[in-house]
Amino acid sequence: MITLKELSAKCGVSIATISNVINGKNNVSKKTRDLVMKAVEETGYEPNILASSLRSTSSKTIGIIIEDVTAFSSPAVIEGLMHACEQAGYRSSLQNLRLYSKGIFDSGEGFKEAVAQAVRQVLSIKVDGIVFLAAHSRPVDVFPENLRVPAVVAYAKSINPKVPSVLFNDEKAAYEMAKYMIQKGYKKIGMIAGKADSVHTIRRKNGLKKALAEAGLEYVESNVFDGLWNRESGYKLSEELFKNDIDSVFCGNDNIAAGVCDYLREKGKVPGKDIGVAGFDGQEFAAYTYPPLTTVKLPLFQIGNKAGELLVAQILGESFENLELTIDCSFVEGKTI
Amino acid sequence: MITLKELSAKCGVSIATISNVINGKNNVSKKTRDLVMKAVEETGYEPNILASSLRSTSSKTIGIIIEDVTAFSSPAVIEGLMHACEQAGYRSSLQNLRLYSKGIFDSGEGFKEAVAQAVRQVLSIKVDGIVFLAAHSRPVDVFPENLRVPAVVAYAKSINPKVPSVLFNDEKAAYEMAKYMIQKGYKKIGMIAGKADSVHTIRRKNGLKKALAEAGLEYVESNVFDGLWNRESGYKLSEELFKNDIDSVFCGNDNIAAGVCDYLREKGKVPGKDIGVAGFDGQEFAAYTYPPLTTVKLPLFQIGNKAGELLVAQILGESFENLELTIDCSFVEGKTI
DNA sequence: CTGAAAGCGCTTACAG
DNA sequence: CTGAAAGCGCTTACAG
Numbered sequence: 001m002i003t004l005k006e007l008s009a010k011c012g013v014s015i016a017t018i019s020n021v022i023n024g025k026n027n028v029s030k031k032t033r034d035l036v037m038k039a040v041e042e043t044g045y046e047p048n049i050l051a052s053s054l055r056s057t058s059s060k061t062i063g064i065i066i067e068d069v070t071a072f073s074s075p076a077v078i079e080g081l082m083h084a085c086e087q088a089g090y091r092s093s094l095q096n097l098r099l100y101s102k103g104i105f106d107s108g109e110g111f112k113e114a115v116a117q118a119v120r121q122v123l124s125i126k127v128d129g130i131v132f133l134a135a136h137s138r139p140v141d142v143f144p145e146n147l148r149v150p151a152v153v154a155y156a157k158s159i160n161p162k163v164p165s166v167l168f169n170d171e172k173a174a175y176e177m178a179k180y181m182i183q184k185g186y187k188k189i190g191m192i193a194g195k196a197d198s199v200h201t202i203r204r205k206n207g208l209k210k211a212l213a214e215a216g217l218e219y220v221e222s223n224v225f226d227g228l229w230n231r232e233s234g235y236k237l238s239e240e241l242f243k244n245d246i247d248s249v250f251c252g253n254d255n256i257a258a259g260v261c262d263y264l265r266e267k268g269k270v271p272g273k274d275i276g277v278a279g280f281d282g283q284e285f286a287a288y289t290y291p292p293l294t295t296v297k298l299p300l301f302q303i304g305n306k307a308g309e310l311l312v313a314q315i316l317g318e319s320f321e322n323l324e325l326t327i328d329c330s331f332v333e334g335k336t337i
Numbered sequence: 338m339i340t341l342k343e344l345s346a347k348c349g350v351s352i353a354t355i356s357n358v359i360n361g362k363n364n365v366s367k368k369t370r371d372l373v374m375k376a377v378e379e380t381g382y383e384p385n386i387l388a389s390s391l392r393s394t395s396s397k398t399i400g401i402i403i404e405d406v407t408a409f410s411s412p413a414v415i416e417g418l419m420h421a422c423e424q425a426g427y428r429s430s431l432q433n434l435r436l437y438s439k440g441i442f443d444s445g446e447g448f449k450e451a452v453a454q455a456v457r458q459v460l461s462i463k464v465d466g467i468v469f470l471a472a473h474s475r476p477v478d479v480f481p482e483n484l485r486v487p488a489v490v491a492y493a494k495s496i497n498p499k500v501p502s503v504l505f506n507d508e509k510a511a512y513e514m515a516k517y518m519i520q521k522g523y524k525k526i527g528m529i530a531g532k533a534d535s536v537h538t539i540r541r542k543n544g545l546k547k548a549l550a551e552a553g554l555e556y557v558e559s560n561v562f563d564g565l566w567n568r569e570s571g572y573k574l575s576e577e578l579f580k581n582d583i584d585s586v587f588c589g590n591d592n593i594a595a596g597v598c599d600y601l602r603e604k605g606k607v608p609g610k611d612i613g614v615a616g617f618d619g620q621e622f623a624a625y626t627y628p629p630l631t632t633v634k635l636p637l638f639q640i641g642n643k644a645g646e647l648l649v650a651q652i653l654g655e656s657f658e659n660l661e662l663t664i665d666c667s668f669v670e671g672k673t674i
Numbered sequence: 675c676t677g678a679a680a681g682c683g684c685t686t687a688c689a690g
Numbered sequence: 691c692t693g694a695a696a697g698c699g700c701t702t703a704c705a706g
Contacts, residue, residue, distance in 0.1 A: 001461075004700065005699075013677090014677040014678080015701095016678080016701080017676055019700070019702090020701095023701085027675065032675080046458070047461065048461055048463075048698085048699050048700065049461045049462050049700095050461075050700085051391055051698070051701090054391055054682050054683070055699080055702080056682085057701095069406070069412045079406060079433070082435060083438070092431075092433075094429075096415065096419050096431075098416060098420070101420070121383070121386075121428070123383070124338075124385055124386045125387055126385075258625050261627075265627065286625075287622075288595050288625050290598075340682095341684065342683075350693090351693040351694080352683090352684080353686085356684070357685095364691065364692090365691070365692085366692090385684065387682085388683035389684050389685070391682090391685095391698050391699065391700085392684050392685045392686080675706105678705090678706105679705105680701100680704105681701090682699105682700085685696100686696090686698105687695100688693105688696105689693090689695105690691105
């Protein structure tokens, strides 16, 4: 690996000047600049990022702390994040907490410790900013009060008011889905939600309520079930829900919707013909169920991209207070509504 | 951020000694060690990785170059990779090529350039080794001849004999799936494969051939179709394939299998009852099709894990020549066979 | 416009 | 067992 010193010897120019050329300073004569650039080309010189970061104030690197790469939402958000970083000339360094496999999900001591360590480690490579990518939405408190670089929380809500959050617009998407169901003629809409205390659940219920109210329909508490976010929960709660008089189910996510479809088929009913089923998330598998789910697709790439942009804006000097950006979901027309 | 110098002042011990304590050298008296450790605890001192990597020969970091995080296989492999790294005390730095979104997939100039740049960048942070994670299997030539750190290729075959590869055992999995089909009573097995020139296709065909031969059944060329790796291809080629007299389809992957199921249902046939359908890959959605696919699950986590172990072994001094490790897939019992 | 020198925060012989 | 000193490859005032 060639160094500035060697380049200096080759060109007969001081290393300070070479450094100036490489960093695009305009205090170098064109002649010298050309000479140096040619040598850089020829040798394939790559600056030692370690050394330059150690010395200068900026490493042109942003740290990305991910709760878990294997969460369905992570890859696309990372993609968006990296896209934004690249645009702005920042490289990125990923730190994967692997919270699922370590069983220290959510909060609690193990969580706090793991996050704090990741933050310290990321800081120790002098990143210019940090984005925390959550594996599921909730209020999170992941950065120390005295963090000395800008930060953003993606896919969850930051408790710290100085740290902006980027989320998707849960309530609006739910509202629009419910409106669509009503438009399609469904009048007795039940709901199988995820965990009762989740912000997702609360917001999606609100969306449903709003749409029902607007249509002059009643939101019937006894037709709304809280549960878990998985397929089994969708199946099991169907047994309860379908004791009631309903014509469709608004599901907390696609997994639950898949469970509801399982149940319906078992009873000889066709989702989308006999009973309407709406999913949420727009996961890949939603296109593979039979019939394919009508659902709502999370703007994952955009969340990452926006989070990256917000971080870069802060690095460049802007600051935000209590900023919670929400991005709209998109509608996925399947055959279950 | 506290430094060795400050720690030194606080303890009244030289920074050299403090460095020795922190790095676990045994040339320090217990008394001094305890004193320093206490101060480290109290201050929450974290070594500056940049500085220590710059100075020492090892950064205790391995570089992971990923073709695309959004490939279905990437997250789980990364997980395994990071697990192995962590076990061995290495941190990892990810570099996402984002080849899909850049449209420079596979090989060609754009590809070579992007890879070469990623390798240089990763080297410029002085990683102790590099693993290249492919988004699909094929022979790849991604490292320069004179690479000065160990490397491994995961999920593809390295052309460079010094660089080991970790793959899954395509042929064996195909053989076992075919054997299972035969055992279940299918005698006229057709195949809808992916791209004809893919190593996956070739190996999976070989597995099928072997199982058929063992059972005294004929491998009928005209019942085998090459195509693309997607659902549409599975659907379209079904129209051709089912003109022939067959009782089951061995599919090149789960997407193709889903397409075959689409076709069958459209014709009023039930996959797994009227016609057998076997998938390959064990993607998440395979459990959500109706009926769920009988398929073969790729050992993604293990591929990553093994690749990480092989890299660490090399960093520790071992070396390999022409090593191509293949890991067995696992069987997923669905309802389509 | 150019270069000599200090210094980022560490590690590593080396002398004592 | 301990510490003074050199140096990893850069950047940044500063003097000329």
